[in-house]
Amino acid sequence: MVHILETGFESMETSPQNPNGSPKIRGYNIIGGQLKLASDGSTFVSTNPAWLEDELGEFPLSTKEDVRDALAAARTAFPSWAATPAPTRGQIIGNMGRLLMEHKDEIVRLQSREIGKTLKESAGEVQEAIDTCLFFQSEGRRLYGQTVNSELPDKELFTYRRPLGVCGIINACNFPSAVPFWKMIPAIMCGNTCVWKSPQDAPLLSFALARIMHESGIPDGVINLVHGKGSGAGQHLVDAVDDGLVNKISFTGSTGVGKMIGEICGRNLVSCSLELGGKNPLVIMPSANLENAVTGAYWAGFGTAGQRCTSLGNLIVHESIYDKFLEMYMNKVRTTKIGDSMRHEDVLYGSMLSEKYAKDFLKGLDMCDASGAKRIHGEGRITEASAPENFLGSANEGVYMWPHVYVDVTEDMECFHEEIFGPVVTIVKAKDFDHALHLANASPYGLSSAIYTNDRLEAYRFKTGIKAGMTGINNSTTGAEAHLPFGGVKGSGNGTRESGIWVIEAYSYWHAVNDELSGKLQLAQMDVDEIEIEEAEVDYGSLA
Numbered sequence: 436m437v438h439i440l441e442t443g444f445e446s447m448e449t450s451p452q453n454p455n456g457s458p459k460i461r462g463y464n465i466i467g468g469q470l471k472l473a474s475d476g477s478t479f480v481s482t483n484p485a486w487l488e489d490e491l492g493e494f495p496l497s498t499k500e501d502v503r504d505a506l507a508a509a510r511t512a513f514p515s516w517a518a519t520p521a522p523t524r525g526q527i528i529g530n531m532g533r534l535l536m537e538h539k540d541e542i543v544r545l546q547s548r549e550i551g552k553t554l555k556e557s558a559g560e561v562q563e564a565i566d567t568c569l570f571f572q573s574e575g576r577r578l579y580g581q582t583v584n585s586e587l588p589d590k591e592l593f594t595y596r597r598p599l600g601v602c603g604i605i606n607a608c609n610f611p612s613a614v615p616f617w618k619m620i621p622a623i624m625c626g627n628t629c630v631w632k633s634p635q636d637a638p639l640l641s642f643a644l645a646r647i648m649h650e651s652g653i654p655d656g657v658i659n660l661v662h663g664k665g666s667g668a669g670q671h672l673v674d675a676v677d678d679g680l681v682n683k684i685s686f687t688g689s690t691g692v693g694k695m696i697g698e699i700c701g702r703n704l705v706s707c708s709l710e711l712g713g714k715n716p717l718v719i720m721p722s723a724n725l726e727n728a729v730t731g732a733y734w735a736g737f738g739t740a741g742q743r744c745t746s747l748g749n750l751i752v753h754e755s756i757y758d759k760f761l762e763m764y765m766n767k768v769r770t771t772k773i774g775d776s777m778r779h780e781d782v783l784y785g786s787m788l789s790e791k792y793a794k795d796f797l798k799g800l801d802m803c804d805a806s807g808a809k810r811i812h813g814e815g816r817i818t819e820a821s822a823p824e825n826f827l828g829s830a831n832e833g834v835y836m837w838p839h840v841y842v843d844v845t846e847d848m849e850c851f852h853e854e855i856f857g858p859v860v861t862i863v864k865a866k867d868f869d870h871a872l873h874l875a876n877a878s879p880y881g882l883s884s885a886i887y888t889n890d891r892l893e894a895y896r897f898k899t900g901i902k903a904g905m906t907g908i909n910n911s912t913t914g915a916e917a918h919l920p921f922g923g924v925k926g927s928g929n930g931t932r933e934s935g936i937w938v939i940e941a942y943s944y945w946h947a948v949n950d951e952l953s954g955k956l957q958l959a960q961m962d963v964d965e966i967e968i969e970e971a972e973v974d975y976g977s978l979a
């Protein structure tokens with residue numbers, strides 16, 4: 436058995452057979468600090484979606500037994516980690532943040548290579564992971580409970596935050612460094628231990644991040660990593676809830692899978708955090724600064740190739756500025772620079788996250804077409820024969836998509852209601868503010884939302900009338916900061932939040948303690964001194 440820290444990535448290299456000379460890594464699960472292959476030896480390969488010949492590595496396709504071993508390691512590590520003073524846990528988290536800063540450039544490049552996100556966006560995301568570490572480093576020195584006054588003399592009341600136990604962590608590959616840190620950093624700060632199922636399209640990045648976590652001084656078994664695909668390891672982790680092996684599931688992904696996890700957790704009374712899909716609306720009103728509105732709606736729709744859960748879905752434009760806005764918007768969309776940011780500068784977006792995301796996205800376009808919406812820009816997958824004017828590079832090397840715009844979208848269409856993960860915006864015309872607000876609330880989701888207006892009352896009415904977890908005023912739908920509560924309502928989640936102090940509720944429970952010092956049994960409610968009202972003979976009427 437080899438400990439994760441006894442070996443560098445260099446020694447795991449199999450052959451530098453990739454077109455860019457990058458090594459192909461032999462990746463492992465990390466269970467109780469040890470490097471492990473799948474119990475049945477099976478593996479899968481991680482590929483660069485921007486350059487499909489570039490294979491990043493081979494990873495274990497974890498079996499049920501592997502997942503159970505990881506859960507056992509997390510269970511074994513739990514008591515002593517929970518008993519470690521919270522400020523010490525915070526210090527280790529601070530070390531993670533400093534190590535991430537030190538290796539930021541390499542991590543950023545690795546992330547861009549594995550999921551095709553631009554270097555600029557990967558740098559922003561890794562910064563979000565660093566910010567999370569720095570925030571929770573000092574939270575380890577707080578993790579406050581309360582002292583509460585008793586209704587009885589010589590008795591003290593206290594509240595404490597207690598850890599839940601073993602947490603199963605499942606994240607998507609679109610934010611493969613920030614989101615697992617959003618989950619695991621507060622989880623371990625509260626004293627929990629974790630089994631992390633890496634996203635199937637970002638196993639190497641996850642492996643590197645888990646290594647950094649171990650270098651920071653975290654004890655073996657506190658963070659365990661298992662790789663896997665589709666309904667394999669992730670499903671085994673969720674199924675273990677039925678066997679009482681998991682105390683918390685934290686999941687970011689589709690609404691369908693989230694509901695399934697919620698059902699399993701619900702029947703076992705196990706807490707779950709669910710961050711699910713969104714069909715995020717952005718409203719543009721006549722008083723808006725149109726330049727800013729165009730920039731915000733463009734970034735929200737096409738940044739990250741539209742693959743954020745906060746990406747723009749329905750762009751709702753007031754009819755009086757519709758034509759002008761659309762002209763300005765399309766001028767921008769038509770000049771979009773697309774390509775592999777590791778080889779071309781200043782691209783807005785790169786490849787899709789993987790072939791699987793590309794396939795699902797094309798199905799989403801079919802749904803828009805079948806809905807009767809009018810496609811005014813975009814031709815699906817970028818190929819040698821069909822590429823937008825500012826596509827850089829060779830189309831067949833990776834999985835790239837055109838930016839797409841649909842107009843004449845109405846509330847009765849399926850594409851108005853369904854999330855489509857990728858570079859597409861569906862534009863809806865609104866008659867007035869009330870209609871715009873109605874449209875913004877009409878999808879089954881409630882994650883992010885935004886309005887461009889310079890009318891303060893309109894902004895206020897939007898803020899109070901929208902049903903969403905997050906709202907931007909004169910801003911895009913994306914770009915939440917690491918210390919504000921992140922999450923949604925309706926089909927976007929179960930009300931739990933990530934980030935900031937609010938996430939602590941998701942990874943701890945309140946423990947109320949009373950300490951009876953009087954030397955006798957005092958009964959709450961019953962032995963409490965009753966103070967009588969002393970009524971004086973005052974005629975209050977005469978004072979009026």
Ligand code: UN1
Pocket residue numbers: 563609610614687742743744745912913914915916
């Ligand atoms: C996600 O897409 O799952 O607010 C997370 C944002 C990012 C996080 C997105 N900070 O867009």
